[in-house]
Amino acid sequence: MGRPPCCEKVGIKKGPWTPEEDIILVSYIQEHGPGNWRAVPTYTGLLRCSKSCRLRWTNYLRPGIKRGNFTTHEEGMIIHLQALLGNKWAAIASYLPQRTDNDIKNYWNTHLKKKISKFQTNLDPKMASDSNTYQLMSKNYTENSSAYALSAGNISRLLEEWMGSSAKTSTAPNGNQEEFPSIMSTKNNHTECTSSGRPSLEYYRPQIDQENKNMIPTDEFESILSFNNLNDTAFEKSSCYSSKRGSESSGTGIDQNLKVENSPPLSFLETWLLDETSSQEVMELPQIF
Protein backbone atom coordinates (compact mmCIF):
# COMPACT_ATOMS: atom_id res chain seq x y z
CA MET A 1 0.00 0.00 0.00
CA GLY A 2 1.62 3.17 -1.12
CA ARG A 3 1.69 6.38 0.75
CA PRO A 4 -1.16 8.65 -0.33
CA PRO A 5 -0.20 11.97 -1.84
CA CYS A 6 -0.15 14.94 0.49
CA CYS A 7 -2.74 16.59 -1.65
CA GLU A 8 -4.85 16.11 -4.70
CA LYS A 9 -2.59 16.52 -7.68
CA VAL A 10 -5.38 17.83 -9.86
CA GLY A 11 -5.77 21.58 -9.74
CA ILE A 12 -2.69 22.12 -7.63
CA LYS A 13 -0.56 24.99 -8.76
CA LYS A 14 3.18 24.49 -8.91
CA GLY A 15 6.12 26.71 -9.55
CA PRO A 16 7.07 30.11 -8.23
CA TRP A 17 4.83 31.83 -5.75
CA THR A 18 3.25 35.16 -6.60
CA PRO A 19 3.21 38.11 -4.19
CA GLU A 20 -0.55 37.69 -3.92
CA GLU A 21 -0.17 34.10 -2.80
CA ASP A 22 2.48 35.14 -0.33
CA ILE A 23 0.19 37.71 1.17
CA ILE A 24 -2.63 35.23 1.50
CA LEU A 25 -0.34 32.74 3.20
CA VAL A 26 1.16 35.29 5.55
CA SER A 27 -2.27 36.60 6.43
CA TYR A 28 -3.41 33.12 7.31
CA ILE A 29 -0.36 32.42 9.43
CA GLN A 30 -0.69 35.75 11.14
CA GLU A 31 -4.16 34.76 12.16
CA HIS A 32 -3.66 31.10 12.96
CA GLY A 33 0.04 30.65 13.39
CA PRO A 34 2.18 28.21 11.46
CA GLY A 35 1.20 24.60 11.70
CA ASN A 36 -1.76 22.50 10.63
CA TRP A 37 -0.51 22.93 7.12
CA ARG A 38 -3.08 20.52 5.85
CA ALA A 39 -5.75 23.09 6.55
CA VAL A 40 -3.99 25.99 4.89
CA PRO A 41 -5.01 25.38 1.27
CA THR A 42 -8.57 24.62 2.29
CA TYR A 43 -8.90 27.65 4.50
CA THR A 44 -7.11 30.14 2.28
CA GLY A 45 -8.23 28.87 -1.07
CA LEU A 46 -4.65 28.72 -2.23
CA LEU A 47 -4.17 26.24 -5.03
CA ARG A 48 -1.07 24.91 -3.34
CA CYS A 49 -0.46 21.73 -1.45
CA SER A 50 0.20 21.86 2.26
CA LYS A 51 3.83 21.00 1.78
CA SER A 52 4.34 23.83 -0.61
CA CYS A 53 2.76 26.26 1.84
CA ARG A 54 4.94 25.08 4.69
CA LEU A 55 8.05 25.27 2.56
CA ARG A 56 7.23 28.73 1.32
CA TRP A 57 6.77 29.91 4.87
CA THR A 58 9.83 28.30 6.40
CA ASN A 59 12.19 29.06 3.57
CA TYR A 60 11.08 32.45 2.44
CA LEU A 61 8.32 34.25 4.28
CA ARG A 62 9.18 33.53 7.88
CA PRO A 63 10.29 36.75 9.58
CA GLY A 64 13.88 37.00 10.60
CA ILE A 65 15.32 35.27 7.60
CA LYS A 66 18.54 36.82 6.45
CA ARG A 67 19.11 36.85 2.74
CA GLY A 68 22.04 37.77 0.60
CA ASN A 69 25.71 37.16 1.05
CA PHE A 70 26.91 34.59 3.48
CA THR A 71 29.61 36.09 5.64
CA THR A 72 32.95 34.42 5.99
CA HIS A 73 32.02 33.57 9.53
CA GLU A 74 28.82 31.91 8.39
CA GLU A 75 30.70 29.97 5.75
CA GLY A 76 33.16 28.86 8.36
CA MET A 77 30.41 27.68 10.62
CA ILE A 78 28.74 25.79 7.79
CA ILE A 79 31.96 24.08 6.82
CA HIS A 80 32.73 23.26 10.38
CA LEU A 81 29.30 21.97 11.25
CA GLN A 82 29.00 20.04 8.01
CA ALA A 83 32.25 18.30 8.78
CA LEU A 84 30.96 17.56 12.23
CA LEU A 85 27.38 16.55 11.47
CA GLY A 86 27.32 15.67 7.83
CA ASN A 87 24.37 16.83 5.75
CA LYS A 88 22.20 17.56 8.74
CA TRP A 89 21.08 20.87 7.33
CA ALA A 90 18.36 21.45 9.86
CA ALA A 91 20.82 20.94 12.69
CA ILE A 92 23.34 23.21 11.02
CA ALA A 93 20.64 25.81 10.44
CA SER A 94 19.84 25.76 14.14
CA TYR A 95 23.22 27.36 14.68
CA LEU A 96 22.55 29.95 12.00
CA PRO A 97 19.06 30.97 13.02
CA GLN A 98 18.77 33.64 10.36
CA ARG A 99 19.45 31.14 7.63
CA THR A 100 17.16 28.38 6.47
CA ASP A 101 18.25 24.83 6.05
CA ASN A 102 17.39 25.11 2.37
CA ASP A 103 19.61 28.16 2.00
CA ILE A 104 22.48 26.47 3.73
CA LYS A 105 22.02 23.33 1.70
CA ASN A 106 21.95 25.29 -1.54
CA TYR A 107 24.95 27.33 -0.55
CA TRP A 108 26.85 24.23 0.36
CA ASN A 109 25.98 22.50 -2.88
CA THR A 110 26.63 25.45 -5.15
CA HIS A 111 29.60 27.10 -3.47
CA LEU A 112 31.29 25.41 -0.60
CA LYS A 113 31.32 21.83 -1.81
CA LYS A 114 32.99 22.78 -5.05
CA LYS A 115 35.49 25.01 -3.36
CA ILE A 116 36.42 22.45 -0.79
CA SER A 117 36.68 19.82 -3.46
CA LYS A 118 39.05 21.99 -5.45
CA PHE A 119 40.87 22.84 -2.31
CA GLN A 120 41.41 19.18 -1.54
CA THR A 121 42.44 18.45 -5.09
CA ASN A 122 44.86 21.30 -5.42
CA LEU A 123 46.13 21.51 -1.91
CA ASP A 124 49.85 21.90 -1.80
CA PRO A 125 51.20 20.88 1.59
CA LYS A 126 53.60 23.79 1.56
CA MET A 127 50.78 26.18 0.95
CA ALA A 128 48.75 24.44 3.57
CA SER A 129 51.30 25.40 6.16
CA ASP A 130 50.96 29.02 5.25
CA SER A 131 48.07 30.55 7.10
CA ASN A 132 47.96 33.38 4.58
CA THR A 133 46.56 30.87 2.13
CA TYR A 134 43.44 30.73 4.20
CA GLN A 135 43.26 34.44 4.52
CA LEU A 136 43.12 34.57 0.78
CA MET A 137 40.54 31.84 0.78
CA SER A 138 38.34 33.73 3.15
CA LYS A 139 38.72 36.89 1.13
CA ASN A 140 37.77 35.09 -2.03
CA TYR A 141 34.85 33.51 -0.28
CA THR A 142 33.51 36.87 0.69
CA GLU A 143 34.07 38.45 -2.66
CA ASN A 144 32.58 35.58 -4.59
CA SER A 145 29.48 35.22 -2.52
CA SER A 146 26.54 36.13 -4.65
CA ALA A 147 23.74 38.34 -3.52
CA TYR A 148 21.15 35.80 -4.38
CA ALA A 149 17.47 36.51 -4.27
CA LEU A 150 18.00 40.21 -3.92
CA SER A 151 16.32 40.84 -7.22
CA ALA A 152 13.18 39.25 -5.96
CA GLY A 153 13.41 41.32 -2.82
CA ASN A 154 12.85 40.21 0.66
CA ILE A 155 9.23 39.34 0.41
CA SER A 156 9.05 38.88 4.10
CA ARG A 157 10.16 42.43 4.68
CA LEU A 158 7.90 43.74 1.98
CA LEU A 159 4.98 42.02 3.57
CA GLU A 160 5.85 43.41 6.92
CA GLU A 161 5.82 46.85 5.43
CA TRP A 162 2.71 46.09 3.52
CA MET A 163 0.96 45.02 6.66
CA GLY A 164 2.01 48.32 8.11
CA SER A 165 3.10 47.21 11.51
CA SER A 166 6.54 46.09 12.44
CA ALA A 167 5.19 44.89 15.75
CA LYS A 168 3.36 42.12 13.99
CA THR A 169 6.60 40.47 13.14
CA SER A 170 7.38 39.75 16.72
CA THR A 171 4.33 40.44 18.76
CA ALA A 172 0.70 39.80 18.23
CA PRO A 173 -1.70 42.72 18.50
CA ASN A 174 -2.63 41.64 21.96
CA GLY A 175 0.97 41.57 22.98
CA ASN A 176 1.13 37.80 23.12
CA GLN A 177 4.45 36.97 21.60
CA GLU A 178 3.56 33.34 21.22
CA GLU A 179 0.88 34.05 18.71
CA PHE A 180 2.99 35.28 15.86
CA PRO A 181 5.54 34.35 14.74
CA SER A 182 7.23 33.00 17.82
CA ILE A 183 4.78 30.20 17.66
CA MET A 184 7.35 28.58 15.47
CA SER A 185 9.00 27.40 18.59
CA THR A 186 5.85 26.12 20.20
CA LYS A 187 5.06 23.38 17.79
CA ASN A 188 7.89 21.11 17.24
CA ASN A 189 8.29 17.41 17.38
CA HIS A 190 11.59 17.69 19.15
CA THR A 191 11.94 18.43 22.79
CA GLU A 192 14.71 20.89 22.16
CA CYS A 193 14.61 23.47 19.47
CA THR A 194 15.89 26.87 18.67
CA SER A 195 14.21 30.15 17.99
CA SER A 196 14.10 29.09 14.38
CA GLY A 197 11.98 26.12 15.28
CA ARG A 198 14.71 23.70 14.40
CA PRO A 199 15.98 20.95 16.60
CA SER A 200 19.09 22.18 18.26
CA LEU A 201 22.30 20.30 18.19
CA GLU A 202 21.49 19.23 21.70
CA TYR A 203 18.97 16.99 20.05
CA TYR A 204 21.79 15.10 18.44
CA ARG A 205 24.40 15.40 21.09
CA PRO A 206 22.93 12.95 23.59
CA GLN A 207 23.50 10.24 21.03
CA ILE A 208 27.13 11.10 21.01
CA ASP A 209 27.34 10.91 24.73
CA GLN A 210 25.28 7.81 25.13
CA GLU A 211 26.66 5.75 22.35
CA ASN A 212 30.25 6.66 22.64
CA LYS A 213 31.29 7.77 26.04
CA ASN A 214 34.77 8.39 24.83
CA MET A 215 33.60 10.92 22.33
CA ILE A 216 34.00 14.63 22.79
CA PRO A 217 33.73 16.11 26.24
CA THR A 218 30.79 18.45 26.50
CA ASP A 219 32.74 21.62 27.05
CA GLU A 220 35.01 20.79 24.19
CA PHE A 221 32.03 20.15 21.99
CA GLU A 222 30.61 23.52 22.86
CA SER A 223 33.92 25.14 22.23
CA ILE A 224 34.15 23.63 18.79
CA LEU A 225 30.70 24.73 17.84
CA SER A 226 30.35 28.01 19.57
CA PHE A 227 32.97 29.98 17.66
CA ASN A 228 32.95 32.22 20.68
CA ASN A 229 36.57 31.64 21.39
CA LEU A 230 38.35 31.97 18.13
CA ASN A 231 41.78 32.04 19.60
CA ASP A 232 44.74 29.80 20.03
CA THR A 233 43.19 27.85 22.82
CA ALA A 234 40.09 27.13 20.83
CA PHE A 235 42.22 26.17 17.92
CA GLU A 236 44.17 23.73 19.99
CA LYS A 237 40.95 22.21 21.21
CA SER A 238 39.45 21.90 17.79
CA SER A 239 42.63 20.50 16.36
CA CYS A 240 42.62 18.01 19.16
CA TYR A 241 39.11 17.15 18.16
CA SER A 242 40.18 16.58 14.59
CA SER A 243 42.72 14.01 15.52
CA LYS A 244 40.41 12.48 18.04
CA ARG A 245 37.71 12.14 15.47
CA GLY A 246 40.12 10.48 13.13
CA SER A 247 41.15 7.93 15.65
CA GLU A 248 37.70 7.09 16.91
CA SER A 249 35.58 7.13 13.83
CA SER A 250 35.05 3.41 13.60
CA GLY A 251 32.19 3.21 16.06
CA THR A 252 28.48 3.12 15.55
CA GLY A 253 25.53 5.45 15.89
CA ILE A 254 26.35 9.13 15.73
CA ASP A 255 29.90 8.11 15.17
CA GLN A 256 28.92 7.14 11.70
CA ASN A 257 27.19 10.44 11.24
CA LEU A 258 30.43 12.10 12.07
CA LYS A 259 32.21 10.19 9.36
CA VAL A 260 31.78 12.49 6.45
CA GLU A 261 32.57 11.46 2.97
CA ASN A 262 35.10 13.77 1.40
CA SER A 263 35.35 15.67 4.59
CA PRO A 264 37.72 18.61 4.34
CA PRO A 265 41.05 18.62 6.08
CA LEU A 266 39.49 20.08 9.12
CA SER A 267 42.58 21.37 10.83
CA PHE A 268 43.55 23.31 7.71
CA LEU A 269 40.11 24.78 7.43
CA GLU A 270 40.16 25.65 11.05
CA THR A 271 43.43 27.44 10.53
CA TRP A 272 41.85 29.39 7.76
CA LEU A 273 38.75 30.16 9.75
CA LEU A 274 40.74 31.32 12.70
CA ASP A 275 43.24 33.29 10.72
CA GLU A 276 40.59 35.21 8.89
CA THR A 277 39.41 36.72 12.13
CA SER A 278 42.79 38.08 13.03
CA SER A 279 44.00 39.88 9.95
CA GLN A 280 42.69 41.88 7.07
CA GLU A 281 45.99 41.80 5.27
CA VAL A 282 45.91 39.37 2.41
CA MET A 283 48.80 38.62 0.22
CA GLU A 284 48.44 37.61 -3.38
CA LEU A 285 48.63 33.88 -3.79
CA PRO A 286 48.00 31.42 -6.59
CA GLN A 287 44.36 30.78 -7.34
CA ILE A 288 43.32 27.66 -5.59
CA PHE A 289 39.60 27.87 -6.08
Next chain:
DNA sequence: AAGTTTCACAACCGCGAACAG
Protein backbone atom coordinates in the same frame (compact mmCIF):
# COMPACT_ATOMS: atom_id res chain seq x y z
C1' DA B 1 22.73 39.72 -31.86
C1' DA B 2 21.50 35.03 -31.31
C1' DG B 3 22.18 30.60 -29.54
C1' DT B 4 24.15 27.72 -26.01
C1' DT B 5 25.99 26.64 -21.62
C1' DT B 6 26.59 27.39 -16.82
C1' DC B 7 25.18 29.01 -12.46
C1' DA B 8 22.32 30.02 -8.46
C1' DC B 9 18.28 29.77 -6.21
C1' DA B 10 13.44 28.29 -5.43
C1' DA B 11 10.57 24.67 -5.23
C1' DC B 12 9.24 19.81 -5.50
C1' DC B 13 9.45 14.85 -4.30
C1' DG B 14 9.88 10.87 -1.57
C1' DC B 15 11.02 8.92 2.67
C1' DG B 16 10.96 8.32 7.54
C1' DA B 17 9.63 9.91 12.19
C1' DA B 18 6.12 11.31 15.21
C1' DC B 19 1.68 11.14 16.65
C1' DA B 20 -3.29 10.13 17.28
C1' DG B 21 -7.05 7.02 17.19
Next chain:
DNA sequence: CCTGTTCGCGGTTGTGAAACT
Protein backbone atom coordinates in the same frame (compact mmCIF):
# COMPACT_ATOMS: atom_id res chain seq x y z
C1' DC C 1 0.59 -2.80 19.07
C1' DC C 2 -1.30 -1.45 14.48
C1' DT C 3 -2.67 1.69 11.03
C1' DG C 4 -3.37 5.99 8.91
C1' DT C 5 -2.18 10.89 8.83
C1' DT C 6 0.73 14.76 9.14
C1' DC C 7 4.99 17.00 9.30
C1' DG C 8 9.90 17.76 8.58
C1' DC C 9 14.16 16.63 6.36
C1' DG C 10 17.42 15.84 2.69
C1' DG C 11 18.10 14.99 -2.15
C1' DT C 12 16.94 16.42 -6.51
C1' DT C 13 14.99 19.03 -10.25
C1' DG C 14 13.15 23.20 -12.64
C1' DT C 15 13.83 27.70 -14.12
C1' DG C 16 15.44 32.30 -14.91
C1' DA C 17 19.59 35.01 -15.25
C1' DA C 18 24.24 35.57 -16.41
C1' DA C 19 28.20 34.28 -18.94
C1' DC C 20 30.15 32.53 -22.86
C1' DT C 21 30.78 31.36 -27.85
